[in-house]
Every structure is written in C-alpha cells, then in structure tokens.
Amino acid sequence: MTLPGQIINAAGTLTRLSAGPLAPGVLQAMEAADAASVDMVHYHAHAGARIAAATGAESGLATSGASAGLLLAAAACLARDDFARMNALPRTGDLREIVIARSHRNGYDHALRMAGARLVEVGLPEPAAGAGVRDVEPWEYAAAIGPRSAAVAFTATRANAAQLPEIAAAAHAAGVPVIVDAAAELPPAANLRRFIADGADLVTFSGGKVLGGPAGTGLLAGRRDLIASAALQSLDLDVRLADFAPVPDFIDMTRFAGLPRHGVGRAAKLGKHEIAGLLAALDHFLAEGDAARHARWLGVVSDLAGTLPKARAAILHGSDTNRIPLLMLGFADADAAQAADRQMRARPVPVHLGTDPGDPAALLVNPVCLRAGDQAALAEALNAVL
Numbered sequence: 001m002t003l004p005g006q007i008i009n010a011a012g013t014l015t016r017l018s019a020g021p022l023a024p025g026v027l028q029a030m031e032a033a034d035a036a037s038v039d040m041v042h043y044h045a046h047a048g049a050r051i052a053a054a055t056g057a058e059s060g061l062a063t064s065g066a067s068a069g070l071l072l073a074a075a076a077c078l079a080r081d082d083f084a085r086m087n088a089l090p091r092t093g094d095l096r097e098i099v100i101a102r103s104h105r106n107g108y109d110h111a112l113r114m115a116g117a118r119l120v121e122v123g124l125p126e127p128a129a130g131a132g133v134r135d136v137e138p139w140e141y142a143a144a145i146g147p148r149s150a151a152v153a154f155t156a157t158r159a160n161a162a163q164l165p166e167i168a169a170a171a172h173a174a175g176v177p178v179i180v181d182a183a184a185e186l187p188p189a190a191n192l193r194r195f196i197a198d199g200a201d202l203v204t205f206s207g208g209k210v211l212g213g214p215a216g217t218g219l220l221a222g223r224r225d226l227i228a229s230a231a232l233q234s235l236d237l238d239v240r241l242a243d244f245a246p247v248p249d250f251i252d253m254t255r256f257a258g259l260p261r262h263g264v265g266r267a268a269k270l271g272k273h274e275i276a277g278l279l280a281a282l283d284h285f286l287a288e289g290d291a292a293r294h295a296r297w298l299g300v301v302s303d304l305a306g307t308l309p310k311a312r313a314a315i316l317h318g319s320d321t322n323r324i325p326l327l328m329l330g331f332a333d334a335d336a337a338q339a340a341d342r343q344m345r346a347r348p349v350p351v352h353l354g355t356d357p358g359d360p361a362a363l364l365v366n367p368v369c370l371r372a373g374d375q376a377a378l379a380e381a382l383n384a385v386l
Contacts, residue, residue: 006349007349007350007351007352008349008350008351008352008370008374008377008378008381009352009369009370009374010351010352010353010354010364010365010366010367010369010370010374010378011352011353011354011364011366011369012324012354012366012368012369013184013206013208013209013210013366013368013369015208015215017352017369018215019206019208019209019215019369020208020209020210020211020212020215020368020369021212021368021369021371022212022213022214022277022281023211023212023213023280023281023284023285024284025280025281025283025284026212026213026214026277026280026281026284027277028280029276029277029279029280030214030273030274030276030277030280032276033272033273033275033276033277034273038272040235040236040272041235041244041246041250041251042246042247043272043275044061044062044231044235044250044275045246045247045249045250045251047060047061047062047275047278047279048060048061048062048227048231048250049247049249049250050279050282051219051220051221051282052221054192054193054219054221054282054286055192055193055196055203055219055221056192056193056196056197057196057203057221057222057223057227058222058223058224058227059221059222059223059224059227059228059249059250060219060220060221060222060227061219061220061221061227061230061231061234062207062217062218062219062220062270062274062275062278062279063204063207063217063218063219063220063234063268063270064216064217064218064268064269064270064274065206065207065208065215065216065217065218065268066108066181066182066183066204066205066206066207066218067108067111067183067218068111068218068265068268069183069202069204069205069218069219069220070108070109070111070112070153070179070181070204071111071112071114071115071264071265071268072115072220072230072233072234072265072268073112073151073179073202073204073220073222073226073230074098074111074112074114074115074116074117074150074151074153074179075089075115075116075229075230075233075263075264075265076202076226076227076229076230076233077098077150077151077177077179077202077226078092078095078096078115078116078117078150078151079229079233080225080226080229081225081229081255081256083256083258083259083260086229086232086233086260086261086263087260087261087263089115089116089233089263089264090114090115090116090264091116092116092117092150094147094148095148095149095150096116096117096118096148096150097117097118097119097120097146097148097149097150098112098117098118098119098120098149098150098151098152098153098179099119099120099122099141099144099145099149099151099152099153099171099176100112100119100120100121100122100152100153100154100155101121101122101123101125101135101136101140101141101154101155102121102122102123102124102125102136103123103125103128103135103136104136104153104154104155104160105119105121105155106155108155108181108183109153109155112153112179114264115264116264117150117151119153120144120149122136122140122141122143122144123135123136123137123140124136135160136163138163138166138167138169138170139170141167141170141171142170142171142173142174145170145171145174145176149174149176150176151171151176151177151178151179151201152167152168152170152171152176152177152178152179153178153179153180153181154167154178154179154180154181154200155180155181156180156181156182156185156195157185158185161185161194161195161198164178164180164195164198164199164200165198165199167199168198168199168200168201169199171199172199177201177202177223177226178199178200178201178202179200179201179202179203179204180195180200180202180203180204181203181204182195182203182204182205183204183205183206183209183218184206184209184210185205186205186206186209186210186211186285187210187290187293187294187321187322187323187324188290188321188322189285189286189289189290190290190322192205192286196221196222200222201222201223201226202220202221202222202223202226202227202230203220203221203222204218204219204220204221205218205219205221206218207219207278207281207282209368210285210324210368211278211281211282211285212281212284212285213274213277213278213280213281213282214273214274214277214278214281216270216274217270217274217275217277217278219278219282224249224252227250228250228251228252230265231246231250231251232251232259232260232263233260233263233264233265233266234263234265234266234268234269235266235269236262236266236269237259237260237261237262238262239259241258241259244259290321290322291321294320294321294323294324294325297324297325297367297368298315298318298325300367300370300375301315301325301326301327301365301367302315302318303375304327304365304375304378304379304382305327307379307382307383308329308379308382308383308386309386311330312329312330312386313327313328313329313330314327314328314330315327315328316328316364324366324367324368325367326354326364326365326366326367327364327365327367328356328359328362328363328364328365329353329362329363329364329365329382329386330361330362331361331362331363332361333361334360334361336361337355337360337361337362337363338360340363340385340386341353341355341363343385344381344382344385347381349377351377351378351381351382353365354366365378365382
C-alpha cells in the first residue's frame with residue numbers, strides 16, 4: 001500500500017520525515033497493551049523503573065518525545081515540590097531562570113520557555129563565528145547562577161559532552177540541577193548511562209529515532225524527586241487524594257498533603273500503547289548492541305556504494321561502532337549538490353538525502369530509515385542523478 005506523501009527516507013530519523021522505523025517487537029507490544037485496561041499511574045511507575053534501570057538514574061518517566069521531556073524537566077526544576085508553583089506555571093514567581101550556553105541554544109529550547117523559564121545565556125560561540133577557539137567555560141555558568149536560577153541546561157553533542165562533569169560540578173556547588181538534552185545522542189548505547197554518570201540531574205532522549213520506538217515517545221531519566229515533580233505535572237490527577245496511591249519509588253506521597261491540578265505537562269500525555277512500544281524498543285536496542293547494529297547499517301551503505309561510481313561515493317564512520325555509518329556523495333560544488341538534491345526530491349517517489357552544513361558540496365545517505373525495497377529504488381535514483 002502506498003501512503004499519501006510516501007518517500008524514500010535516506011536523510012535519517014527526522015521527525016518531519018516520520019522519524020525512525022519501529023524496532024522488532026514494538027508493534028506486538030503495542031497490540032498486547034490494547035488487550036487490557038491499566039491504571040496509568042502504576043504503568044508509568046513500571047516504565048519509570050525500566051528507564052531507571054537502563055540509564056542508571058534514580059527514576060524515569062516515559063514522555064511524548066524528547067521535547068516534551070525538556071518541558072517536563074523545566075517544569076520540575078521550576079516548581080520542585082511546590083504545588084502552588086505547579087498550578088501557577090508558566091507563571092514562575094522568583095525562581096524562573098535557566099542558564100544555558102549561547103552555543104547550546106536551538107529551536108528546541110522553546111520547550112524550556114513553554115514551562116515559564118527565562119533563558120540566561122552564557123559564553124560566546126567564537127569557534128562557530130570564526131572569531132576564536134573558546135566557547136563556554138564552567139566559570140561562566142557559575143557566575144550566571146543566582147537566587148532566581150532554577151536549572152542549568154546543557155545540549156549534548158559528541159563535541160561537547162566531555163565538558164558536562166565540570167559544568168555539573170559548578171551547578172551543583174550552587175545547589176542548581178542540570179538538565180541535559182540528549183535527544184539524538186544514541187548510539188552508542190553507553191550514552192544512556194553516560195550523562196547521569198557525568199552529573200546530569202535530568203536527561204531526555206528521543207524514543208522515535210535510533211531507539212526504534214513510536215515516533216511520539218521519549219525517555220526522561222534522573223533524580224527521583226524531580227521525576228516525581230515532572231510526573232505530577234503531566235499525569236491525570238482528576239482523582240480523590242485518598243484514591244491516589246502511586247508506587248512510593250515513583251511518587252512518594254508521604255511528602256505531600258494533597259494533589260496539584262493538571263499541570264503544564266498534561267498536554268504532553270502518553271498512552272499505554274506508546275509506553276509499551278517504547279519499552280519494547282528499549283529492550284531491543286540494548287539487546288542488539290552497538291556492534292551488531294553498526295554492522296547492519298554498514299551492510300546497507302556498503303551495498304549501495306558498490307552500485308555507484310567509486311569517485312563519487314565514500315563511506316564515513318565505517319569502523320566506528322559508536323556512530324552511524326554514512327555514504328557520502330561528492331559533487332563539484334554546493335550548487336551541483338543542491339541541484340542533485342532537488343532532482344532526487346522531484347522523482348515520482350521523492351528521495352530525501354542528508355546534508356552536511358560543513359560540506360555543502362556533499363550529500364549523505366543515512367541507512368537507518370531505509371525500509372525493505374528502498375535500497376534498490378535508491379540505487380536506481382542515485383545512479384540516474386549521478
């Protein structure tokens with residue numbers, strides 16, 4: 001069956017291109033979840049324990065994507081255990097600032113601002129501007145943290161992840177938690193644990209990219225008290241206090257004298273089907289392992305490379321099992337690459353390729369989202385254009 005808008009996605013796990021394919025077992029898990037009704041608070045607690053086990057965190061929360069994870073993380077840091085603050089968000093009172101490096105800002109930090117935070121920028125992205133070699137340093141975070149600071153936000157990349165322990169130490173010295181956006185930082189699987197081990201108090205991952213879960217899912221892992229705050233601001237709390245009995249490791253109700261109203265995260269709710277699929281995807285991701293996953297992807301790009309002119313195609317990350325292997329297609333200049341990209345998208349079944357901002361004369365084939373039957377059609381299209 002051909003779907004409206006169907007394409008060949010060789011660009012990667014982009015949400016606008018419907019994210020990644022579901023991992024084996026995900027659809028079956030979602031179907032099994034449909035066979036019974038559940039108490040969603042208890043099911044969330046079960047999922048949180050599974051996420052905690054996979055990440056090394058104290059607790060976890062299944063979310064409706066990594067962006068929703070950022071919203072809930074910000075809400076948790078802004079409100080903590082204060083129900084009046086939860087009810088008031090996105091109005092925040094005095095505790096309302098999140099410190100973030102200028103070079104870490106992107107369109108997704110809107111999720112932090114949706115919770116009510118005001119972002120305080122530190123550092124100068126001089127390498128990106130071609131003006132120097134220094135970006136942001138730990139002392140700049142420390143200098144910016146004050147009595148109105150609710151958190152430090154850190155957007156993790158392969159290039160900056162080594163800075164996190166120092167930055168977390170500076171934040172913790174001031175009593176401020178650290179939120180890490182690690183939405184696309186898988187693989188390697190070790191990154192599920194890395195950011196918590198390096199000092200993150202809350203870290204969010206996408207569930208619908210390489211993990212292989214439903215596109216609208218994500219993981220939030222971190223401190224038990226902050227996860228409880230995030231959960232209380234997203235769960236359905238239209239219930240009498242006497243009837244609300246969550247697992248204490250998930251939400252310890254002995255600390256509270258009541259329940260807040262529906263919070264800012266209620267719009268980001270997740271259903272039982274998505275949670276079941278997310279957990280199945282997490283299990284498969286950990287069971288397959290980086291080496292087997294890399295070999296599977298490398299086989300795809302190697303087969304494609306064998307069908308193309310050798311002078312035009314090269315494999316990137318072929319021996320690095322911590323990264324996704326890519327097929328790079330070289331062109332005479334940026335104009336030629338853009339023309340080829342337009343031709344690929346103009347085909348009867350449009351082909352979407354990846355781009356590299358650092359090399360505008362190249363196009364990339366990412367194998368993660370290629371489905372059965374895509375490979376032959378992609379090879380034909382590439383040869384026609386090349």
